[in-house]
Amino acid sequence: MKKLTSIIALTMSVIATEEVDAQSHQKGKQQNPYTLVYDGAINKNEKGKVNIHPVTYKLNGITIAANVYTPANYDTSKKYPAVVVAHPNGGVKEQASGLYAQRLAEAGYITIAADATYQGASGGEPRHTDKPASRTEDIRGMADFITHYAGVDAGRLGILGICGGGGYTLKATQSDKRFKAVATLSMFNSGEVRRNGFQNSQLSTVQERLKQAADARADEAAGGKIKYSGVASITDEEIAKTATDLYREGYQYYYRTHSHPNSTFLYTTSSLLDLMTWDAATNMDLINQPLLMIAGSKADTKYMTDEAFAKASGAKSKELFVLDGATHIQSYWMPEYVSQAVNKLTEFYAANL
Template sequence: MKKIAFFITGLLFSVAQLSAQNSNKNLKKMNLKEHYTFKLSDKVTRTSVTFKNRYGIVLSGDLYLPKNPGNEKLAALVISGPFGAVKQQSSGLYANQMAERGFAVIAFDPSYTGESNGEPRNLASPEINSEDFSAAVDFLGLQKNVDRNKIGIIGICGFGGFALNATAVDKRVKAVATTSLYDMTRVMSKGYNDSVTPEQRNKTLEDLSQQRWKDAENGKPAKGSRNLPEKLNGDEAQFVKEYFDYYRTPRGFHANSLNSNGAWLMTNPLSFMNMPILTYVKEISPRPMLLIAGENAHSRYFSEDIYKIAAEPKELMIIPNAVHVDLYDKVDVIPFDKLENFFTTNLK
């Protein structure tokens, strides 16, 4: 089948069908089953947990707790993202940092990916992935050491959009923050900077519709083709180089991550094409929203546009000189003190 041009454009960073036999020897030496891309703080405990979402899918998460929490119930956070990543990557790093600051935090693998259940594999859904956040809220609210009236959400990259969507509908969430926000429904349906023409969109939908016939005939959905190269040639777009530097090097590689080591299904964009998830973002108010983006991030416009349409209270924080992936794992760039203050102030 011919490559779907727009599908490739919209998901260059996340549809990598990459071989585990990478030439990088450091990747081969990793104990990938137990591998985390960051070091667990000696002030924090981490426990593997599972919980079900509203669709009966069993999600896999890591619960991070401060070792010396005191006697009062803890304020809590739910964290996931980026789109195509797993809990051993950015979301776990964030959870580790925020637990060190006194929060109970769960980082989880979204439905159909990582160690979470759901068939077929390597699928995303704007509704189900938003529901995943609320399911994690369910889990946290049942913990005896958590104050269920003090629960917030952090969404990273594509899960920033799902985090906002979940917060809009789930009034139990008292505050929400995003970093390197992506609106996946917007980028899949309209392309970067809304550059896709009606003709290109129609062609994409035609290709996806025809792919459904092939999947039906074969009895299983086809995987998308690799878009991130196994090796860089040097002439790739800058943001592709940045994604490669995180997902395909020891810095952020994980075998369970679709961005590091797999591919979304070919028809994955279908559920995103007609589902603008941020239609009701104003309904997050009066609960506070914090949007954090890098000054030089190719995705910066997503945060800026949401800030324009969101209702107060809201805040947009631009990190000087930072690019999109800097907010994945660079602890000296990610404003954790700001996040701590934001949630301490608003989870009351």
């Protein structure tokens, strides 16, 4: 009991510290004209430096909100390689995907980070719909837009998918060969987890949850209220009691230290009809591009990267790069792990784009 009390006290101490950090991030976010919440975010565009360009475009009739990052001394008469960055589940372009997009722009790439359809600042109803087909189409839509952006060499297009965006990246690149180099960071197989539960913890309730999703769809069709799954808000005590690193640190990241008003852990319950019958790791043999998968050695999600990587039998080349000591969420923001990941990514893209 004494040991348990000490652990809880330590966890609460960490949360208290992160609450102070959260106040700092919130202040920075309010001051940032682009509402970027990551450390080192662009505050203003300056000549000779990496610049940010908020853009919108239409994808299947829906308005998509995105940020394009251009390298220092960007010259539209020159040709640059480009990288599409797909955000995590629940995330938005102002968080981890924006950080990596900015860091890759610092390395000389034109990059784009967009909010998924139905999410963030992008359009689409019902809000917070999270269907694999839409998320995969979002990635294709980013490719459509950025390959026609001034200065982009469409023949040198790479992609980085983070967390859930990593799973959708694997699926998109199985068929879309405009992407010449494929990378994932802390890949999360949304279908496998929604179906089986995290770390296969909900295998016994699959049919029950499928019925709940079908009932939610029926309610929507009848004009009823949209039902949501996930977490709308959470207390510090609830965070402290969360057993897994992924969710405990995820709640701290999304609801405390790097919160953004457009970011949420909610998704429509009816989305499970599509999510639970989908899997990022099927047809992995169709990826014939060079593949780089990055995951933390301490990430409790690493099993998903391992499963998918083993199935990538058709990749021109493939590498699993492990961030020693990193958990899943730490790869989103912790400087030492972000730097290691970015260095590896730039090495990978330089060799393959």
